[in-house]
Amino acid sequence: MNRGRLIWAGFTLPGALTLAVLFIAPLTMIVLYSFGTVDFIGRPQFGHSLDNYRQVFESAYVPVLWRTLFYAAITTAICLVLAYPLAYCTTQFAGRFGHVIIGAIILTWLVDYLVRIYAWYAILDDGGLLNGGLARLGIPRFHVLPGTPAVLAGLVYGYLPLTILPLYAALTNLDRTIIEAGKDLYGTPRKTFWHVTLPTTRPGVIGAVILTFFPALGDFATAQFLGGPNQSMIGNLINSQFTDSGSVTFGSALTMVLLLALVVLLGGGFALRRLGSRRTTTRPVPNLESIGASS
Amino acid sequence: MSAVAEERSGGLGLIRRRTRQRRAETFDRPRFLWIFTILMLVFLFVPVLVVILYSFNGQPSLVVMRGFSTQWYHEAITSGTWRGSLEVSIEIALVTMAACAVGGTLLAFGLDRANRHLARASESMLVLRLVSPETATAVASLLLFTQLGLTLSSETIVIAHIAVCLPFVAIVVRSRLALVNPELEDSAMDLGATRLRAIWLVVMPLLWPTLAAASMLCFVLSFDDFITSLFTSGVGTPPLPVRIYSMLRTGVTPVVNAIGVVMMLIAGGALIVALSMMRVGRSRSSLS
Numbered sequence: 293m294n295r296g297r298l299i300w301a302g303f304t305l306p307g308a309l310t311l312a313v314l315f316i317a318p319l320t321m322i323v324l325y326s327f328g329t330v331d332f333i334g335r336p337q338f339g340h341s342l343d344n345y346r347q348v349f350e351s352a353y354v355p356v357l358w359r360t361l362f363y364a365a366i367t368t369a370i371c372l373v374l375a376y377p378l379a380y381c382t383t384q385f386a387g388r389f390g391h392v393i394i395g396a397i398i399l400t401w402l403v404d405y406l407v408r409i410y411a412w413y414a415i416l417d418d419g420g421l422l423n424g425g426l427a428r429l430g431i432p433r434f435h436v437l438p439g440t441p442a443v444l445a446g447l448v449y450g451y452l453p454l455t456i457l458p459l460y461a462a463l464t465n466l467d468r469t470i471i472e473a474g475k476d477l478y479g480t481p482r483k484t485f486w487h488v489t490l491p492t493t494r495p496g497v498i499g500a501v502i503l504t505f506f507p508a509l510g511d512f513a514t515a516q517f518l519g520g521p522n523q524s525m526i527g528n529l530i531n532s533q534f535t536d537s538g539s540v541t542f543g544s545a546l547t548m549v550l551l552l553a554l555v556v557l558l559g560g561g562f563a564l565r566r567l568g569s570r571r572t573t574t575r576p577v578p579n580l581e582s583i584g585a586s587s
Numbered sequence: 588m589s590a591v592a593e594e595r596s597g598g599l600g601l602i603r604r605r606t607r608q609r610r611a612e613t614f615d616r617p618r619f620l621w622i623f624t625i626l627m628l629v630f631l632f633v634p635v636l637v638v639i640l641y642s643f644n645g646q647p648s649l650v651v652m653r654g655f656s657t658q659w660y661h662e663a664i665t666s667g668t669w670r671g672s673l674e675v676s677i678e679i680a681l682v683t684m685a686a687c688a689v690g691g692t693l694l695a696f697g698l699d700r701a702n703r704h705l706a707r708a709s710e711s712m713l714v715l716r717l718v719s720p721e722t723a724t725a726v727a728s729l730l731l732f733t734q735l736g737l738t739l740s741s742e743t744i745v746i747a748h749i750a751v752c753l754p755f756v757a758i759v760v761r762s763r764l765a766l767v768n769p770e771l772e773d774s775a776m777d778l779g780a781t782r783l784r785a786i787w788l789v790v791m792p793l794l795w796p797t798l799a800a801a802s803m804l805c806f807v808l809s810f811d812d813f814i815t816s817l818f819t820s821g822v823g824t825p826p827l828p829v830r831i832y833s834m835l836r837t838g839v840t841p842v843v844n845a846i847g848v849v850m851m852l853i854a855g856g857a858l859i860v861a862l863s864m865m866r867v868g869r870s871r872s873s874l875s
Binding site: 299300301302303304305306307308310311312314315316317318319321322325374377378380381382385393395396397398399400402403404405406407408410411412413414415417419420421449452453502506507509510511512513517527530531534535540543544547550551554558 | 620621623624627628630631632633634635637638641649650651652690691693694696697698700701702705706708709712713715716718719720721722723724726727728729730731734746747749750753754757782807811813814817818827828831832835839843844846847850851854855858862
């Protein structure tokens with residue numbers, strides 16, 4: 293018995309060690325460098341200074357941090373609102389055709405990320421398809437590139453398939469009978485949705501938020517190509533520190549801020565969820581009583 | 588007054604209930620939901636169609652479409668730099684796929700059966716890796732490689748890609764492994780097989796389709812990966828996404844669209860293989 297356990301531990305080791313070396317060790321380096329200094333020819337040195345963090349929270353960079361959070365949050369919200377009805381319709385009413393729709397959506401995601409971003413140029417540029425079409429209708433051209441709406445459109449487009457997939461998976465397993473039970477209890481469609489359908493698919497929604505929000509938080513190519521200097525996100529700052537002539541120690545501090553945002557938001561989300569589930573007892577059993585009682 | 592009480596009180600409630608039912612049915616199959624879905628599909632497909640359309644552009648512009656030509660495909664296929672990058676991308680994806688298939692399967696068995704503490708620690712590492720923004724992990728890999736004094740090249744890209752893709756394979760294979768009936772393995776051992784032979788002859792045949800699908804997914808992830816490749820590439824021919832990035836920063840012609848279409852076809856082919864493998868897996872899972 294004990295020997296068997298050891299063998300299984302041996303199975304775990306190659307993968308776990310690889311990840312430890314390629315994930316934990318580099319993260320440790322980021323932590324160390326974020327407190328580091330730069331020597332006289334610009335080489336990063338380990339140290340214990342807080343200068344890099346001070347620089348991050350200097351006034352020039354604070355708007356970038358808030359903008360990053362704002363963009364990621366708006367992107368996630370738009371993606372959820374767009375993806376949920378799509379996933380609902382695809383799983384509930386499309387029948388066998390649903391597989392085709394989801395396959396087609398995955399196919400759009402396979403087009404190279406940068407080529408997809410750049411396709412928006414052909415659509416949104418001053419001389420592009422949209423403005424050309426509007427001009428033919430006699431509507432004056434509008435200028436969106438570069439700008440915040442273009443960056444948001446690019447981000448939403450880039451991450452929408454990642455929002456759709458977990459919702460699709462959750463809604464595929466949706467038990468239709470509990471929706472009918474909700475209706476039998478005189479739930480209006482809206483109430484049935486809020487109190488039955490949405491709570492039962494909550495794991496899918498959480499998965500969708502995680503898969504959309506955190507990648508969007510670290511994104512830089514969308515803002516780089518569809519935005520101007522006023523649209524740059526934390527990813528752009530990190531990118532320029534590491535690929536152009538930037539400071540590795542400052543870049544490490546920026547990366548730490550990004551990772552801390554991840555830890556705080558993820559931890560906060562789970563804490564809230566635990567609080568919520570304690571209050572409403574067993575989830576994901578839908579709250580059928582709340583429908584009939586108040587109408 | 589609650590609806591139940593209302594209905595008990597007489598006919599008025601019954602009428603209300605009927606109208607409510609009718610409304611419920613229209614919500615059930617509402618036209619707006621279909622219109623919305625179709626609009627969303629248009630939104631998702633227009634940029635892809637634009638890429639395909641502009642890859643046949645007669646003039647070197649990504650914004651104005653005039654004329655028709657296949658010169659960009661010709662350039663994409665014959666030009667040494669693009670071909671070199673395509674080959675490098677495929678090589679990186681294949682090596683990553685092979686390494687992750689082996690490592691991910693071993694890890695999946697370990698997660699399923701090892702000591703609970705070890706399994707839980709490994710699993711939380713996997714999950715953390717999955718949710719970390721790729722920019723952060725890519726930068727971290729870059730720091731590790733430069734600290735170790737490694738020259739950035741295709742090899743470092745492969746190493747970084749393995750770290751990106753391994754968690755996916757491990758988690759997908761593990762979820763299939765959890766569905767395998769342990770009695771199958773036990774009965775094979777009752778019939779005289781060793782543990783390893785039982786796994787190889789009984790459990791692995793059930794896992795093959797899932798493993799193949801996960802490997803194809805891994806291939807696609809590595810082939811399409813941009814962020815990790817950007818930070819970990821250095822000397823030598825860069826993989827396609829990195830080359831596209833440098834072209835977008837300098838001067839861009841519709842050849843990127845042609846490259847995009849070629850990449851979509853390769854990744855799409857891998858995806859179709861993965862999906863059909865999964866279907867085989869589903870039909871086999873009735874056996875276990």
